[in-house]
Amino acid sequence: MKKTLTLCVLLFALLNFSFCSSNPGTPVEKPEDILKSDHSFASYIAQTLSMLTENYTAYDTNNKEISKLEFLEQVNTGQYLYVLLNSTDNKLYFKLYKLNGAKELSYGQTIYAYMRGTYDGYLRVGKKFSNFDFTDINGNHYTNENTKGKILVIKYWFIHCGACVAEMPELNKLVQQYKNRKDILFISVAPDSTALLKAFFSKTRFDYANVGDQRAFINDDLKIDEFPTHFIINKQGIIVNVVGKPEEIDYSLKNDL
Numbered sequence: 001m002k003k004t005l006t007l008c009v010l011l012f013a014l015l016n017f018s019f020c021s022s023n024p025g026t027p028v029e030k031p032e033d034i035l036k037s038d039h040s041f042a043s044y045i046a047q048t049l050s051m052l053t054e055n056y057t058a059y060d061t062n063n064k065e066i067s068k069l070e071f072l073e074q075v076n077t078g079q080y081l082y083v084l085l086n087s088t089d090n091k092l093y094f095k096l097y098k099l100n101g102a103k104e105l106s107y108g109q110t111i112y113a114y115m116r117g118t119y120d121g122y123l124r125v126g127k128k129f130s131n132f133d134f135t136d137i138n139g140n141h142y143t144n145e146n147t148k149g150k151i152l153v154i155k156y157w158f159i160h161c162g163a164c165v166a167e168m169p170e171l172n173k174l175v176q177q178y179k180n181r182k183d184i185l186f187i188s189v190a191p192d193s194t195a196l197l198k199a200f201f202s203k204t205r206f207d208y209a210n211v212g213d214q215r216a217f218i219n220d221d222l223k224i225d226e227f228p229t230h231f232i233i234n235k236q237g238i239i240v241n242v243v244g245k246p247e248e249i250d251y252s253l254k255n256d257l
Contacts, residue, residue, distance in 0.1 A: 024059045024093055025086040031097045034081065041107050045114060048084050052118050053243045054251055056092035059085075063095070069122065071096065076119040078112035079105070117226040121242025129233045130221045134189065134211040137197050142209070144237060147185060151257060152233040153249055155188040155208060156224050159200050164228040168206045170246040175207040178253065183235070191215035232256060 034044045058071035061080075074096055075082050081104075085093040099108045129152075134142040155171070157164035171186075178184050188208040190197060197212040218224050232241040232252045241252040 024057075024063055024095055025088075027095070028084045028086055031081055031083055034083075035104055035107060041110075045111070048082070049114055049118070050243075050245055050248050051084070051092055052082065052094075052115070053121070053241060053248050054092055055255060056094055059093070059095040061096050061098050072115070072119050072122055076112060076115050078108040080108065081111065117229065117242075117244060121229070124231075124239050124242050127239055129231065129237050129239055130217070132217065134187065134214070136187070136209040136211045137194050137201070138209075140209055142185070142187060142211075148237070149183070149235050151181075151184045151235055151253070152231070153184065153186045153253070154231045154233065155186075155228055156190070156218055156222070156230075157188060157228045158190050159192045159196060161227045165204065167228060167246055168204065171249075172205065172207045174246055174250060177250070184253070185209065187211060189214045189218065191218055 029044060034040055052072070052075075056068070058066050058068055060066050060070075060074070071082070071094065074080050079099055081097040081099055083095045083097045085095055087093050099105050129144075131144055132142070136142070155164075159165075175186050178186075186208045187210075188206065189211045191214055192200075192212050194212040197210055201210060226244070228244060230243050230249055231239055232243070232249065234240050234257055240256040241248075243249055243252060
C-alpha cells in the first residue's frame with residue numbers, strides 16, 4: 001500500500017510539473033495592444049528587441065517550449081510577433097504570436113528588418129572565431145595565439161557611423177567597470193585607416209584598443225554589414241554572443257561566460 005501511494009505521489013508530481021511547464025505566463029502586453037498603432041508597436045520593439053540576445057525560454061503559438069534557434073527562425077520569417085510574458089522567477093519568457101492581415105504582416109516585415117542582425121548573430125554562437133592578426137594604433141599586437149585564455153569583446157564599426165560613435169561613452173564606462181578583470185580585452189576594429197583613426201581619436205576618447213585597416217577582414221572573413229556589431233568570445237576562442245548595444249555586452253559578460 002505504501003509503495004503504491006508513493007508511486008501515485010510521484011506520478012502526480014510529474015504530471016503537475018508537465019502541466020505547469022507547458023503553460024507559460026500571460027503576456028506583459030497583449031498582442032492587440034502592441035499592434036494597435038505604429039507608436040505602440042515601435043515602443044514595444046524598442047523596449048524588448050535587445051532581450052532577444054539574452055537567455056530565455058521560448059514557446060510556440062501552441063504553448064509548446066521550443067529552442068531559441070527555432071524561436072528566432074520563426075520570428076525571422078516576418079510572420080510572427082515575439083510576445084514577452086509575465087514571470088515570477090525574474091527569468092525571461094517569450095511566446096510566438098501569428099500575425100494576420102496586411103497591417104499586422106507589415107509590422108512583421110519591420111520585425112524581420114530589425115531581427116536580421118540578431119538572427120545572424122545567433123547562428124554564429126558556438127563557432128570558433130576567425131583567425132586574426134591585429135595591430136592597434138599604438139603598435140600593440142593581437143592574434144588568436146597571444147590572446148588565448150582571454151575573453152575578447154570586439155567591436156566592429158567605422159568613423160562615419162553615428163550610432164557607433166554615440167555609444168562610445170557607454171563603452172568607456174564598461175571598460176572602467178571591468179578594469180580589474182585582466183582576463184578581458186576590449187578591442188575595436190574598423191575599416192578606416194590607422195591615420196584616420198589617429199586623427200579621430202585625437203578629439204574623441206575611446207578606451208578600447210583601436211585597430212584600423214580591416215576592411216577585408218570585416219567584409220570577407222566576418223561578412224558584417226550591420227554596425228556597430230560586438231562579438232563576445234570566450235577564453236577558448238568560441239563565440240558566445242553577438243550583440244549590438246553596451247548593455248547587451250554587460251549582460252553577456254555576466255551570463256554567457
